[in-house]
Amino acid sequence: MLLRSVFGKTIRDLRWPTLWVGLGMGAMTGYFALLFPTYSKLFDLNSMLEKMGPVAKLLGPGADASTLVGFLHIELFSMILPALIVAFAAGMASGFTAGEESRGTIDVLLSYPVSRRRVVLEKAAAVVIGCVIAATAVWVMALAGAAASSSPLPPDRLAEALVMLVLLGLAFGAIALAISAATGNRAAAIGVAIALMVVMYLIDALAAIVDGLRSIQPLSLFRYYMGNDPLRNGLSLTDAAVLAAVTAVFLMAALVAFDRRDLAA
Amino acid sequence: MTAAIETEKLTKYYGRARGIMDVDLTVEAGQIFGFLGPNGAGKSTTIRLLLDLIRPTSGSARVLGMDVHRDRLAIDRRVSYVPGELSLYPELTGRQLLTYLGNLQGRVDAEYREKLIERLELDTTKRIKSLSRGNKQKVGLVAAFMIRPDLLILDEPTAGLDPFIQLEFESLCEEARAEGRTVFISSHQLPEVEHLCDRVGIIREGRLLAVESIAALKERALRRLEIDFGSEVPVAAFAGLLGVRDLTVDGETLRCTVMGSLDSLVKAAAQFEVRNVRSVETSLEEIFLAYYGSGDGTMGKEAANAAA
Numbered sequence: 001m002l003l004r005s006v007f008g009k010t011i012r013d014l015r016w017p018t019l020w021v022g023l024g025m026g027a028m029t030g031y032f033a034l035l036f037p038t039y040s041k042l043f044d045l046n047s048m049l050e051k052m053g054p055v056a057k058l059l060g061p062g063a064d065a066s067t068l069v070g071f072l073h074i075e076l077f078s079m080i081l082p083a084l085i086v087a088f089a090a091g092m093a094s095g096f097t098a099g100e101e102s103r104g105t106i107d108v109l110l111s112y113p114v115s116r117r118r119v120v121l122e123k124a125a126a127v128v129i130g131c132v133i134a135a136t137a138v139w140v141m142a143l144a145g146a147a148a149s150s151s152p153l154p155p156d157r158l159a160e161a162l163v164m165l166v167l168l169g170l171a172f173g174a175i176a177l178a179i180s181a182a183t184g185n186r187a188a189a190i191g192v193a194i195a196l197m198v199v200m201y202l203i204d205a206l207a208a209i210v211d212g213l214r215s216i217q218p219l220s221l222f223r224y225y226m227g228n229d230p231l232r233n234g235l236s237l238t239d240a241a242v243l244a245a246v247t248a249v250f251l252m253a254a255l256v257a258f259d260r261r262d263l264a265a
Numbered sequence: 266m267t268a269a270i271e272t273e274k275l276t277k278y279y280g281r282a283r284g285i286m287d288v289d290l291t292v293e294a295g296q297i298f299g300f301l302g303p304n305g306a307g308k309s310t311t312i313r314l315l316l317d318l319i320r321p322t323s324g325s326a327r328v329l330g331m332d333v334h335r336d337r338l339a340i341d342r343r344v345s346y347v348p349g350e351l352s353l354y355p356e357l358t359g360r361q362l363l364t365y366l367g368n369l370q371g372r373v374d375a376e377y378r379e380k381l382i383e384r385l386e387l388d389t390t391k392r393i394k395s396l397s398r399g400n401k402q403k404v405g406l407v408a409a410f411m412i413r414p415d416l417l418i419l420d421e422p423t424a425g426l427d428p429f430i431q432l433e434f435e436s437l438c439e440e441a442r443a444e445g446r447t448v449f450i451s452s453h454q455l456p457e458v459e460h461l462c463d464r465v466g467i468i469r470e471g472r473l474l475a476v477e478s479i480a481a482l483k484e485r486a487l488r489r490l491e492i493d494f495g496s497e498v499p500v501a502a503f504a505g506l507l508g509v510r511d512l513t514v515d516g517e518t519l520r521c522t523v524m525g526s527l528d529s530l531v532k533a534a535a536q537f538e539v540r541n542v543r544s545v546e547t548s549l550e551e552i553f554l555a556y557y558g559s560g561d562g563t564m565g566k567e568a569a570n571a572a573a
Contacts, residue, residue: 115337263313
């Protein structure tokens with residue numbers, strides 16, 4: 001049934017990575033939610049944060065270890081989950097056109113009545129579905145963990161934070177897609193996307209303690225992902241729009257670049 | 266009638282490296298056309314230009330009367346392609362792959378597809394990655410034929426096929442021709458396709474040297490002849506005979522190459538005592554090389570004109 005279209009075929013290709021990333025991120029989040037009360041009894045987490053002094057600022061404005069929301073923010077949403085979703089989205093997106101090119105399957109695929117643009121769009125749509133499935137797994141397992149440990153975790157706020165997480169992943173995915181579509185080089189696409197993520201993460205985190213970085217903080221996509229502390233305050237439509245716009249721009253670039261280029265033999 | 270393929274001064278450079286230059290190729294509909302040339306001559310470049318996978322540096326190409334870039338999807342609905350380096354999705358079984366490609370195409374003659382699978386003895390339950398090169402090629406051929414395209418573009422299609430399957434492949438091509446479809450086959454070996462093709466074009470170092478019908482080539486069949494005489498013969502007796510070239514007389518033995526009819530040579534020889542005649546008919550490949558083998562496109566054309 002999935003072999004009906006490029007979209008379906010891509011979903012099929014992504015089924016195992018999506019399952020593992022979804023289960024992995026979900027299990028991690030559920031685990032922290034489940035064990036949070038035990039942790040906070042065993043360790044005085046907030047006094048540990050105070051001892052860290054200014055370095056604690058690196059964890060962002062939502063760093064408050066006395067609640068599950070703050071704890072999840074520190075432990076997962078500030079770094080691990082974004083890194084995972086970006087690696088997932090960029091990894092998948094970089095492999096699409098570049099992967100079909102290096103494997104040589106693009107010649108056969110494009111000899112069927114499917115335009116180059118449609119190939120890119122359908123594959124991109126499959127990544128959106130993959131990210132949404134993975135985020136949904138996190139939502140379900142985190143709420144299950146929180147319910148089991150009777151820790152308060154507002155489902156709507158969690159959903160909003162996960163929407164921002166997906167948007168962040170898609171933005172980096174679109175960057176990787178554009179590089180891969182323009183060059184046919186998968187390694188370059190994923191390398192640049194991951195390097196950009198690390199640099200942008202550092203800019204956003206270090207801007208809290210290094211004044212000089214504050215002027216370039218708006219260049220970091222993490223600013224829009226984290227800026228409003230979505231897990232506590234809900235998502236900011238402006239921030240979400242910025243991430244969506246970045247995704248759209250790079251997706252357009254991918255479409256145009258792939259349409260114009262000579263494909264590798 | 267619209268030509269199946271028509272290129273005009275089609276040229277492709279990869280940076281500064283040569284792809285093809287000024288290729289003017291016309292393939293009439295309803296033919297089996299052989300596109301011949303050594304590896305690296307520009308066969309695949311030409312084919313990938315026809316499929317819009319790469320874009321020309323200059324010149325233009327039309328397939329089934331449509332522009333290869335502007336009318337891409339309309340062309341794809343009526344054309345099948347099997348690349349030389351055939352890569353298929355390794356994780357799918359043959360059956361799944363045919364399902365996927367059939368769905369992308371939109372229309373498949375399912376009954377014909379099953380018949381093709383049977384005729385080419387394809388095991389569709391195996392994953393592509395576990396198939397040998399020849400079996401992969403069979404999947405590609407079933408996929409190409411099952412949509413009953415108006416034009417089949419096959420890049421080195423017979424590589425890796427066992428002889429029995431190759432015969433089956435040839436009858437598939439002939440059936441397609443009988444239905445008025447066009448088959449375009451590239452190959453680096455003339456003997457592989459000479460009995461199958463109506464016409465052949467030869468490409469060398471990026472230039473199309475000539476397009477000939479197989480029948481015309483055969484009329485020009487070259488024979489190498491050696492005649493032993495009972496006594497020494499004068500060279501002058503054989504000079505200037507029609508169709509005779511490379512003439513040498515070494516005492517009692519005459520050696521030469523004859524194009525076309527042997528009549529004038531035999532009549533000239535008859536005035537002497539002939540002891541033995543040895544004749545070797547050359548392959549079409551040798552004929553091609555004799556005419557176009559210089560490798561230089563302009564010289565090849567002169568030779569072709571002189572021969573015409």
